[in-house]
Amino acid sequence: MPGNLKTKKVFLTGGAQGLGKSYVDGFLAEGATVVFGDINGTVGAATEKEFAEKYGKHKVKFIKFDVTDGPKFEVVVVAVEVVVKCMCFQFHTSQTGVVRGTFLAYKHMRKDKGGKGGRIINISSGFGLENALLVPVYCGTKHAIRAFTSSLALAPDVKQLGIEFGVVCPGPTDTDLLRHLDHTKVRHAHLITPDKLAALMSPVDRIRCGLMKLVHLEEMNGAVLYVDRNEMNFYKMEKVNLGENWPRQD
Numbered sequence: 001m002p003g004n005l006k007t008k009k010v011f012l013t014g015g016a017q018g019l020g021k022s023y024v025d026g027f028l029a030e031g032a033t034v035v036f037g038d039i040n041g042t043v044g045a046a047t048e049k050e051f052a053e054k055y056g057k058h059k060v061k062f063i064k065f066d067v068t069d070g071p072k073f074e075v076v077v078v079a080v081e082v083v084v085k086c087m088c089f090q091f092h093t094s095q096t097g098v099v100r101g102t103f104l105a106y107k108h109m110r111k112d113k114g115g116k117g118g119r120i121i122n123i124s125s126g127f128g129l130e131n132a133l134l135v136p137v138y139c140g141t142k143h144a145i146r147a148f149t150s151s152l153a154l155a156p157d158v159k160q161l162g163i164e165f166g167v168v169c170p171g172p173t174d175t176d177l178l179r180h181l182d183h184t185k186v187r188h189a190h191l192i193t194p195d196k197l198a199a200l201m202s203p204v205d206r207i208r209c210g211l212m213k214l215v216h217l218e219e220m221n222g223a224v225l226y227v228d229r230n231e232m233n234f235y236k237m238e239k240v241n242l243g244e245n246w247p248r249q250d
Helices: 017-029 041-055 070-077 089-111 136-151 192-199 204-215
Strands: 010-012 034-038 060-064 082-085 117-123 164-169 224-227 232-235
Touching: 010 017, 010 089, 017 034, 017 041, 017 204, 034 041, 034 192, 041 060, 070 089, 082 089, 089 117, 089 136, 089 164, 117 136, 117 204, 164 204, 204 224, 204 232
Parallel strands: 010 034, 010 082, 034 060, 082 117, 117 164, 164 224
Antiparallel strands: 224 232
């Protein structure tokens, strides 16, 4: 890895629309064979048809399933070399789906158990690197995904098993999710006006470029990539000692 993506099999969750669809398109454009899942069967089937016409029926397949359905999740993860998991707002779906999918991929990829090795990339968020007043629950799930994936990357046997772990943390992105923001899920929504939001949002293609940058790294394990409209840089989290007094006295 990375090698030529024309020889790779890729599986993505949440690939029917938005950023997930863009990721599917990115892998297909580079010649990978892609299986993608989503809970929305109607949109997923339409996306499969669109990409089959563009890249060929043999290159793309959609499977409708819920990431909380363990047995079906396992069936679709078998025999792939890159797994990308995209989850959204729901706390249970986001965390449980990512953890389950990661361990299923790990189980089938590890070389000591007959697998071929591979890369597991989880999608966190820029809010997985900082605190967020507006979306505390969403922020909590994204911190969990980032920390979970980065912790797995610390294992001393990752090279022996042939598995690498990476994280993409997109900034606000121009998708339907943000364009039609559900204000019942946003605290203090009055603080962010539509013009402020528009000024922050990155084009979908920009975030896809970040994912492909991660995929093409010669060594990816432990990489955490933040991407927004102005920046595409790697980050690490550090414990900072603020001393014994609070609030901090500067």
